Amino acid sequence: MLKDFGVNLYxxxxxxxxxxxxxxxxxxxxxxxxxxxxxxxAHCNLSADGxxxxxxxxxxxxxxxxxxxxxxxMAMNMCLGSKEAVQKxxxxxxxxxxxxxxxxxxxxxxxxxxLIDKYGVFxxxxx
Numbered sequence: 531m532l533k534d535f536g537v538n539l540y541x542x543x544x545x546x547x548x549x550x551x552x553x554x555x556x557x558x559x560x561x562x563x564x565x566x567x568x569x570x571x572a573h574c575n576l577s578a579d580g581x582x583x584x585x586x587x588x589x590x591x592x593x594x595x596x597x598x599x600x601x602x603x604m605a606m607n608m609c610l611g612s613k614e615a616v617q618k619x620x621x622x623x624x625x626x627x628x629x630x631x632x633x634x635x636x637x638x639x640x641x642x643x644x645l646i647d648k649y650g651v652f653x654x655x656x657x
Contacts, residue, residue: 536582537606540589541649544571548586550647551576554622555608556615557583595650599628602652605644609656613641619655623647 541547548559548571555578562574570588577583584606589595596602610616620633626648633643642656 536585538585538587539606539649539651540587540593541651542589542593542595543649544574544586544588545569547649548574548576550622550625550649551584551586554619555583555610598646598648598650601630601644602646605652605654607654607656609639611657613657616641616643616655616657619653620645623653623655 539547552558555576557576557578560575560577560582563572564570565572565588571586573585573587575582575585608619610619617633620643624645624647628646630644630646631642633641636642639656642654644652644654646652
């Protein structure tokens with residue numbers, strides 16, 4: 531039986547990434563373990579609206595991030611509930627990243643975007 535399901539992101543510049551994701555999604559850092567040199571997160575959890583949102587850790591040096599300007603093999607899908615929330619997340623996540631599809635409608639959602647943030651994470655954000 532599945533007890534829990536979550537997403538863990540491995541990124542470069544984990545301190546900055548946590549700050550950006552908290553701003554984009556109204557999340558907060560709720561648990562952290564620092565790396566031995568205390569310059570990054572070995573593991574941390576973010577919560578939003580009192581619920582577990584995602585886990586994050588600094589990527590190992592040999593992590594392959596691929597082409598940050600092309601469609602990726604997986605995406606973080608976030609249905610945010612309002613145009614305002616989607617616009618806010620877009621404004622934060624697109625800085626230093628690459629927008630695949632600008633904000634607008636698609637056949638299955640009235641307001642959404644595909645983009646890759648500056649940490650190499652592919653996001654589909656929508657109402």
